[in-house]
């Protein structure tokens with residue numbers, strides 16, 4: 001699905017990710033963990049093509065075997081790469097329907113978008129009033145995360161990186177998001193960036209990866225998450 005070769009990423013003058021080689025497979029759920037500042041969000045931004053992050057000249061990103069290293073973020077999005085932000089942005093004067101209609105122009109009928117917004121908002125327990133407002137305008141932290149999931153549901157991407165979608169959400173919102181993702185994961189690759197095991201009650205990861213100091217230092221199963229929660233990053237074997 002997505003293969004990273006010699007993936008080295010700089011932000012400003014600082015090298016953040018160091019020579020990562022990894023292949024994400026189709027139909028799998030990955031859990032990506034690591035200490036604060038280890039490079040998880042940078043990893044997400046660099047894969048989605050954020051212009052603020054510079055790749056080293058030897059770095060390559062392949063999507064379904066096609067080299068996408070030089071593609072812009074919107075072209076990557078059109079191919080099916082979706083990033084849910086750790087801190088979702090607000091858009092003044094544009095509601096979620098207007099944004100999705102623009103993003104999906106020519107690929108999905110606006111009436112279908114409207115209908116799907118209704119269906120998924122119900123599944124995710126998002127209030128109608130929130131959907132009609134400018135995107136994320138005054139929305140609470142948890143509401144923003146649910147709105148990110150709503151956009152993912154309607155865009156229906158092939159590869160999703162969800163950056164701390166479980167942070168700042170209450171137990172009911174966590175359950176809605178977790179159950180939604182578990183249903184939604186078919187035929188997709190999902191990378192869940194998280195600090196905690198609690199979302200894994202609803203969606204089971206096939207692999208757990210740990211980034212420390214800009215490198216994937218550990219790979220394991222769900223047990224590794226428990227070990228990290230018990231012992232921290234310094235003492236996992």
Ligand SMILES: Nc1ncnc2c1ncn2[C@@H]1O[C@H](COP(=O)(O)OP(=O)(O)OP(=O)(O)O)[C@@H](O)[C@H]1O
Nearest residue numbers: 011012014016034035036037038039040041042043
């Ligand atoms: N544009 C930038 N310029 C300089 N340094 C940056 C930039 N973006 C990120 N960094 C630094 O890179 C490191 C990794 O940041 P990143 O946001 O990827 O961490 P993270 O693993 O997502 O952490 P957290 O768990 O706190 O979300 C941090 O030390 C951060 O300050």
Ligand SMILES: [Mg+2]
Nearest residue numbers: 040041042086
């Ligand atoms: Mg982060």
